[in-house]
Amino acid sequence: MRPVPEQEGQRWLRQAMRDLDDARYAFAGPRYNLACFLAQQAAEKALKGYLYAQGAEMVWGHSVRELCTDASAINER
Numbered sequence: 811m812r813p814v815p816e817q818e819g820q821r822w823l824r825q826a827m828r829d830l831d832d833a834r835y836a837f838a839g840p841r842y843n844l845a846c847f848l849a850q851q852a853a854e855k856a857l858k859g860y861l862y863a864q865g866a867e868m869v870w871g872h873s874v875r876e877l878c879t880d881a882s883a884i885n886e887r
Contacts (some may be wrong), residue, residue: 818861826855850874857881
């Protein structure tokens with residue numbers, strides 16, 4: 811069964827928010843290398859959440875730049 815696009819998008823966004831919260835915690839540590847990694851993960855998951863919420867069936871890759879390009883293409887419609 812395929813997930814409902816909005817629900818799948820929200821699931822990804824919730825995880826992105828948790829990663830961002832963890833990044834802020836690590837930054838205060840100061841664990842800057844971990845904070846950078848978690849911030850990248852948060853951005854990636856937020857973009858994937860947007861893409862899934864817009865109806866994308868499969869979202870591949872870890873490049874924030876490429877995911878932004880994909881999101882921009884959807885936003886132009």
